[in-house]
Amino acid sequence: MKEKPFLTHSTAPKRRCSVSTLSGVEGLTPKQERVLNFIRKKVGERLPPTIREIAGELGFSSTGTVRDYLKALEQKGLLKRTNNKSRAIELSARASFNKIPVLGTIMAGSPNLAYEEIQGYIDTDDLFLGRLSQDDVFALRVKGDSMIEAGIIEGDIAVIKKQPTAFHREIVAALLDNNEVTLKRLRRTRNNTFFLEAANKNYPPIEKKFSIMGKLVTVIRKY
């Protein structure tokens, strides 16, 4: 019950209908989730939909149907509405679409990131990411000084795009076999094997077994 799957890095096909897409939000029927996803998308586009717009685009012929869904989603705490106000649909943080969760440490025992570790959210809206969804991206707070020569220092937010592979010289978030996650530069040897290299002369290269969680796409630092 404690293990809410979240931000799992798998290569399996996404968005199977019987499985919740928005990880961390349980108890949604597939149909309810479809409605929620539509609203997410629309709210991201700056003008939330009217119930008739929802009905139209989702193929319902009755506004009452949409009302049922909205009521259900509201009861489940995923959105808030204001009475008699057009388009007044607000997503709760849990359901918010274009936000990147900022994660702290990594859950031991599996390559999943713990839902409980979310420290906050970043807006992906315009932020140089080109509309990546929550499914594709997450963020980590940087600890230590191993990447200091690449200008990445303690406290920075590293935005990671999830992908199982990366190229030579790209900076990646890698999962080591002790379930530790590090940010390092990926390097290829002459024998076409890969290893991880710190951007700090005081750290030796990591030649252990590792898997790539994703590559670094953005660094954000707040003063």
Added chain:
Amino acid sequence: MKEKPFLTHSTAPKRRCSVSTLSGVEGLTPKQERVLNFIRKKVGERLPPTIREIAGELGFSSTGTVRDYLKALEQKGLLKRTNNKSRAIELSARASFNKIPVLGTIMAGSPNLAYEEIQGYIDTDDLFLGRLSQDDVFALRVKGDSMIEAGIIEGDIAVIKKQPTAFHREIVAALLDNNEVTLKRLRRTRNNTFFLEAANKNYPPIEKKFSIMGKLVTVIRKY
């Protein structure tokens, strides 16, 4: 005619009615600008206002008044509307509120930043800035390696909060007397004078006369 005042760093009281607040947008009457500013704020809050909401909060007793303004602003290319659609007000990029302009170089001859140098926009929405408006913040693209030991490298976007003063050790955007802008750490001597210090041993401290444009609040780096 070429000199559109933009992002002027002055200590003079802001929002004098006779002066345009949204620099770079000429030909607006003060009243029109007031309406635009209201819409900017509301659109930033995710749900654009209805014309009656505009009328109410701005103290107009007639919807026709608002329509006149909306028409004027639309003709001036500051917003777009969709017929018969509630709250369907879109701001054009020029008028967009919660975007920080990314500026390039500095216009020679005055401490104003040139409107023409805008390279893009950053969304301030949630981005760790806590709802700063365009009036308070701008961004610069970092050139050179003078701040490399502070983890700020070439190509980074430095988000600057405009303010005429800063504290010891804060990183500031400073305007030198040759109209050059640099990002440096502010330091105080024992005599309570201030100088600028690079975060790179190869650069000497700057003891020349300078003024502070603002302080660094965020660094963003895109890979």
Added chain:
DNA sequence: TGACAAACCACACATTTGTGTGGTATATAT
């Protein structure tokens, strides 16, 4: 002086939009 634009108001009207009531069908749980 006349023309014109800005800056308002009042009010009627049509459309959009949210709400409410009442239904059907299908599961699943008790």
Added chain:
DNA sequence: ATATATACCACACAAATGTGTGGTTTGTCA
């Protein structure tokens, strides 16, 4: 067997909302 939840539909109604016409006042420009 009955209650309950999901997943829909139809339609009426009221409130919210956008649109349109026709004003007044003030200042500017020619």
